[in-house]
Amino acid sequence: MAVTDGRQARRHELRREMILRAAAEEFALQGFVNATLDRIGERIGLSKASLYYYVNSKEELLAVILEQVTSRIAEEAAQVEGSAEERLRAFVRAHVTVGATSVEGQVLGENVNVLLDREAHERFARARQKHEQRLAALIHEGVEAGEFRSLPVGPAVKLMFGALNSIPVWFRPDGRLTLEQLADEVVGWMLEGLAGPPTDPHSTT
Incomplete structure (x- = not known):
């Protein structure tokens, strides 16, 4: 039996x-x-x-896919240890790579409007918040360590994910940049925006 x-x-x-x-x-x-x-x-x-x-529903399917793809990004990023900057670099690179090379990543990019809707399914919101908290924790840690300048973390996270989630929508493998080159560029842009001496780390939100 x-x-x-x-x-x-x-x-x-x-x-x-x-x-x-x-x-x-x-x-x-x-x-x-x-x-x-x-x-x-x-x-x-x-x-x-x-x-x-x-x-049970179409909503459940999307929620599970969202949970799986964000967990995969987190798992790939977690393979890198080191400073907050090094781990943030790994997180961004994992997000770019998974987003652009998997159908689940494309789902994340193509359905951001659904996932961000104020009336979105509660399970969508939980998965999204958990993913955002991972990035926010890295930025907070970098600010506290003096690796990043002091900044409002909440808006920074929203802006960074807005850029990252759009990549599966417009990236083309036969374009001017390879995926690896694009990941390097994106990492560079984001770290440049975070760079600078901290002022008051405790002012972050």
Whole structure:
């Protein structure tokens, strides 16, 4: 019985992964507002009714994708240790790379308006806030250590993510800059904006 239950759980998990992948493709292509559960199911041969066995709603699918892609960015960035500047550099590079090379990253870029809506799904808000807090913590640490100048951290985080989340929308692999070159440029711009002697670290918000 235990073996059978394990196999069923694994099949359920594999099917759910397929659904998430299909949802990511649908959201990236159509946008969240225009995407439908019917088309998501069609991509993997499931009816809309069958989808409800695995997920509760379109909102749940987008929330899970958002949680997964932001966690992946955080995990890749966490491989680098060192100063706040070095870890911020790794965070920005991970965000650029994951965003531009994965369909889930494209979902993040293409659906920012949905994720930032004041009436957005509560789970969207939690995932977004957690991701923003990671970046805010790095900036705060850099200010306290004298690596970055004193600045209002909240607006800085919003501006930085606005730039980062737009990259999957306009980046083209055959463009003037390779992805690695683009990541270097973006890191340079952002660190230049943070550079300078601190004034009053405790004034950050």
